[in-house]
Amino acid sequence: MIDIALSAKQLNVHYGEKHAVHDVSLDFAEKEVTALIGPSGCGKSTFLRSLNRMNDLIPSCRVTGDIWLKDQNINGSDTDVVALRKNIGMVWQRPNPFHKSIYENIAFGPRYHGVKNKKQLDEIVEQSLRKAAIWEETKDRLHKSALALSGGQQQRLCIARTIAVKPDVILMDEPASALDPISTSKIEELISELKQDYSIVIVTHNMHQAARVSDKTAFFLNGHVVEYDKTETIFTNPTNQRTNDYITGRFG
Amino acid sequence: MSAKTADKIATGVIVFITGLIALALLGLLGYILFRGLGHISWHFLTSPPETIRKGGGIGPQLFNSLFLLVLTMIITVPLGIGAGIYMSEYAKAGKITSAIRLVVEVLSSFPSIIVGLFGLLVIVNKFNLGFSLLSGALALTIFNLPLMVRITEQGLRSVPVQQKEASLALGISKWKTIRSVQLPIALPIVLSGSILAAGRIFGEAAALLFTAGMSSPRLDFSDWNPLHNDSPLNPLRPAETLAVHIWKVNSEGLAPDATQIAAGASAVLIITVLLFNLGARALGRYMHNRFTASK
Amino acid sequence: MKKSNDREVATPHLAEEWVGKVYTFICILFLIITIFSMVYFVASKGLSTFIVNGVNVKDLLTGLKWKPDGEPPMFGALPFIFGSFSTSILAAIIAAPLGFCAAVFMVELSPKIGRTFMQPVIELLAGIPSVVYGFVGLSVIVPLFRDLFPGQGVGIAAGSLVLAFMILPTITTIATDALASLPAGLKEGSYALGATRWQTIYRIVLPTTLPAQMTGIVLGIARAFGEALAVQMVIGNAPHIPNSLFESTSTLTSAITLSMGNTAMGSVQNNALWSLALILMLMTFVFVFIIRWLEGRKKL
Numbered sequence: 080m081i082d083i084a085l086s087a088k089q090l091n092v093h094y095g096e097k098h099a100v101h102d103v104s105l106d107f108a109e110k111e112v113t114a115l116i117g118p119s120g121c122g123k124s125t126f127l128r129s130l131n132r133m134n135d136l137i138p139s140c141r142v143t144g145d146i147w148l149k150d151q152n153i154n155g156s157d158t159d160v161v162a163l164r165k166n167i168g169m170v171w172q173r174p175n176p177f178h179k180s181i182y183e184n185i186a187f188g189p190r191y192h193g194v195k196n197k198k199q200l201d202e203i204v205e206q207s208l209r210k211a212a213i214w215e216e217t218k219d220r221l222h223k224s225a226l227a228l229s230g231g232q233q234q235r236l237c238i239a240r241t242i243a244v245k246p247d248v249i250l251m252d253e254p255a256s257a258l259d260p261i262s263t264s265k266i267e268e269l270i271s272e273l274k275q276d277y278s279i280v281i282v283t284h285n286m287h288q289a290a291r292v293s294d295k296t297a298f299f300l301n302g303h304v305v306e307y308d309k310t311e312t313i314f315t316n317p318t319n320q321r322t323n324d325y326i327t328g329r330f331g
Numbered sequence: 332m333s334a335k336t337a338d339k340i341a342t343g344v345i346v347f348i349t350g351l352i353a354l355a356l357l358g359l360l361g362y363i364l365f366r367g368l369g370h371i372s373w374h375f376l377t378s379p380p381e382t383i384r385k386g387g388g389i390g391p392q393l394f395n396s397l398f399l400l401v402l403t404m405i406i407t408v409p410l411g412i413g414a415g416i417y418m419s420e421y422a423k424a425g426k427i428t429s430a431i432r433l434v435v436e437v438l439s440s441f442p443s444i445i446v447g448l449f450g451l452l453v454i455v456n457k458f459n460l461g462f463s464l465l466s467g468a469l470a471l472t473i474f475n476l477p478l479m480v481r482i483t484e485q486g487l488r489s490v491p492v493q494q495k496e497a498s499l500a501l502g503i504s505k506w507k508t509i510r511s512v513q514l515p516i517a518l519p520i521v522l523s524g525s526i527l528a529a530g531r532i533f534g535e536a537a538a539l540l541f542t543a544g545m546s547s548p549r550l551d552f553s554d555w556n557p558l559h560n561d562s563p564l565n566p567l568r569p570a571e572t573l574a575v576h577i578w579k580v581n582s583e584g585l586a587p588d589a590t591q592i593a594a595g596a597s598a599v600l601i602i603t604v605l606l607f608n609l610g611a612r613a614l615g616r617y618m619h620n621r622f623t624a625s626k
Numbered sequence: 627m628k629k630s631n632d633r634e635v636a637t638p639h640l641a642e643e644w645v646g647k648v649y650t651f652i653c654i655l656f657l658i659i660t661i662f663s664m665v666y667f668v669a670s671k672g673l674s675t676f677i678v679n680g681v682n683v684k685d686l687l688t689g690l691k692w693k694p695d696g697e698p699p700m701f702g703a704l705p706f707i708f709g710s711f712s713t714s715i716l717a718a719i720i721a722a723p724l725g726f727c728a729a730v731f732m733v734e735l736s737p738k739i740g741r742t743f744m745q746p747v748i749e750l751l752a753g754i755p756s757v758v759y760g761f762v763g764l765s766v767i768v769p770l771f772r773d774l775f776p777g778q779g780v781g782i783a784a785g786s787l788v789l790a791f792m793i794l795p796t797i798t799t800i801a802t803d804a805l806a807s808l809p810a811g812l813k814e815g816s817y818a819l820g821a822t823r824w825q826t827i828y829r830i831v832l833p834t835t836l837p838a839q840m841t842g843i844v845l846g847i848a849r850a851f852g853e854a855l856a857v858q859m860v861i862g863n864a865p866h867i868p869n870s871l872f873e874s875t876s877t878l879t880s881a882i883t884l885s886m887g888n889t890a891m892g893s894v895q896n897n898a899l900w901s902l903a904l905i906l907m908l909m910t911f912v913f914v915f916i917i918r919w920l921e922g923r924k925k926l
Contacts, residue, residue, distance in 0.1 A: 131500060133496060133499070133500065136492075136495075136496065136499075138423065138424055159640070161499075161502055161503070161504050161505075161639050161640075161643070162502065162639070163502070164499060164500055164501070164502040165501070165502025166502070167500075168500060168501070169496070169497075169500035171493060171496070171497070173493065175491070175493035175494060175496070175497045176497075177494065177497065177498070177512055178494070178515065178516050179515075187498075187501070187503070187511070188501040188502070188503065191501070191502075191503050191507060192502065237497070240497075240501070241500075241501070244501050244502060334821075334822045334824075334825055335822060337822070337824055337825075338822035338823055338824040338825070341823075341824035341827070342735065342823065342824065344727070345727045345730050345731050345735060346731065346735065348723075348724055348727040348728070348731075349727055349728050349731040349732075349744065351724075352724060352728055352744075352747065352748075352794065353743070353744065353747050355791065356747050356750060356751050359754070359762060359791075360750075362762060362766065363758065363761075363762065366765075409653075410653050410656060410657075411653075412653075413649055413650045413652070413653030413654075414650065414653035414654040414656070414657050416646075416650045416653075417650035417651060417653060417654040418654065420650075421647060421650055421651070422654075431654065431658065433914075433918075434657070434658055434661050434662075435657065436914060437661060437910065437911065437914050438657065438660070438661045438664075440848055440852075440910050440913060440914050441664070441852070441907070441910055442851070442852020442853070442854065442879065442906060442910065443852070443854070444852065444854040444879050444882060444883065444903075444906070445664070445668065445852070445903060445906060445907055445910070446664075448668065448882070448886070448900075448903050449663075449664045449667060449668060451886070452667050452668075452671065453663065453667060456891065473660055473664075476657055476660075477657075480657070503639075504639040504642050504643050504646075505643060505646065506642050506643050506645065506646025506647075507639070507642060509646065510646075527753070530753050531753075533755070534753075534754070534755025534756070534757070534758070535755070536755070536756065536757045536855050537756070537853075537854040537855050537879075537883070540883065540886075540887070541886060541887065545887070574755050574757045575757075577757045577758070577760075577761055578757045578760065578855050578859070581757075581760065581761055581764055581859055582858070582859060590765065593761050593765075594761070594765075597757075597758045597761050597762075600755055600757075600758055601754065601755075601758060604753050604754065604755065605750070605753075607753075608749065608750065608753050
């Protein structure tokens, strides 16, 4: 039996009057990549942002329902959100490295979480950069500004920054959509690598990408999950007509 | 008169008036520097003023202005940045927050003389701090806080929200995120705004008449123990600043060279404010370049 | 479940969050307490003239004679009120067209010269300390007026001219922002109909930006109304309503500035000055209220 890393139960999200996510219940398996696909505005990114309580930052946004990370309810009112977010990392559509050096971008998280030893920090920085396949490009300029890196490098740096704090789950919100094709394929390779250690939930616009990198796929439409199954099944033999219409490109 | 002629005349008038404004400023600066620079000498900048004889200087006043500026900034900056952070990051949108906004706006529109009077009543008399540098610094703090709050809010608003989200997603606390991620990015705006505020403090007089006082006791510039009465660093001594001195010399100056002293002191004041202005611009540009053109 | 132990990390960040919240809250609280105590202290002092010393409110507001040391003492503050209003409104009347012209120049005629040259000029004007304005007024404008017009040169004319310079940056900056934020289509539509630049400005641009222009003007008046030292230096300081613009008179601020140091705390003479300060403060509220109202209209 597969372990469940993260599990949403009857999740609803409202933006003011707008009901953006309807009664979504999804289980995300451990050490697997789950893709969330669907047309723009279908609620997939909103749903993703609820998983690490990022929607708390938006005053008009209200999230109800339960999200279980192992035995802890993420969406509980007394949940320690700060401690929680350490276990659930996030990567955004546009690379957003801190306005700091490459080294500081990686070391910032672990240092805050208690790693004070310089040697240990150096090690974490190197390991994280290696895992994110960007060590070779950055090892000679660790103390230069991260903003000088190219877009693709910045995005891998952001992934390295995320794994430096050793989360259980990594959320990715269209992580390659702002990048060129070569950078995109590097990110996709990286996702397949990271699967060995992390559970990954990825929102993507690109159905080929979903098909390439994910084990399971959920199809969102108008805030509902229309279908959730093995990626292979979704793309070759969907049960729902609307899923079929979407993946064959009739809308979206 | 055809529309075209009217257009030409109007354009001419607008250009003329704009030129007039520029000329007025240049004339103003030129006049002060022309009248004042001749009077500025090392002696003028360092020696104490004379009440009825010629040849008085502005040494203590210049020192007082600078010292008061430092004192004020030490109090204003942490308070103003803290309150600015509260308004921008912690205050929830709602009635209370907009009420606080109104209060800050009202405080920023109070005439500085009112701030000075409040200082006289509460700081000088009720808190019994007397006419002193500390009283003056507190009055100037009240005078400048709204500006500092606005600058901080502006600076924080310029920080991309993705930076904040990235830090929070690493499991880093909000307060640490503000201090280590958001404030450093807001720093160029906060710094250049603070320098402009410093220029305002340096030239302010009305809030100081009844708080820092209009007299300058003899200072012993060899005694730097802040607890001694004659020490320049004693924050509890009365201290007339440069701006107050200009006012006093003009309205009740008895020295035969009062006008020259006022001109010289005005020139010093203007040059300092100009330096603050240029400093803020240069710093803003330098920081901007450092953060964006790091390639 | 191998990580469940890791997850129970100590929670120093909770204390840290608390520190941040409390610290910033104390800062804002200090600000709020300060302003409320300002209002309270100035109001209680200003009202004690009427409550403790039994001076009639109407006498103070409409009386023409200010003789605090007279027998009996008279506290007619109308000359000061008149002086404050006339100098600040006249200053705005001088500065508003100048500021509007400068703004039109900077936005419509030559944005390049505007940005590289006029912008710094305006900022510098704003940075010059008020005592310096007072000094220049006293040593240039007053002698000039003395030569050109009957009288001593001091008075409302000199005061409002000095104030006009001081509020020019405020008015210009707000006018510039208002012009620059006009949607481009608005002007292009007018040009497309064959209107000249000037026709476009006074038929389209001026009416559309009027609330914003008014905001700038009221802000300018508010600043002029509260300015103390620069006015005090050139106004002459005689406590009566003048017969001409070139005759010595006083404002609320100049009266406070001159006499506050010479009267004993708690005496009726001193309290009367606090009443003037109270009027000044109430006017600040009125100005803030008007500005809010104008800004509300701008959004519509």
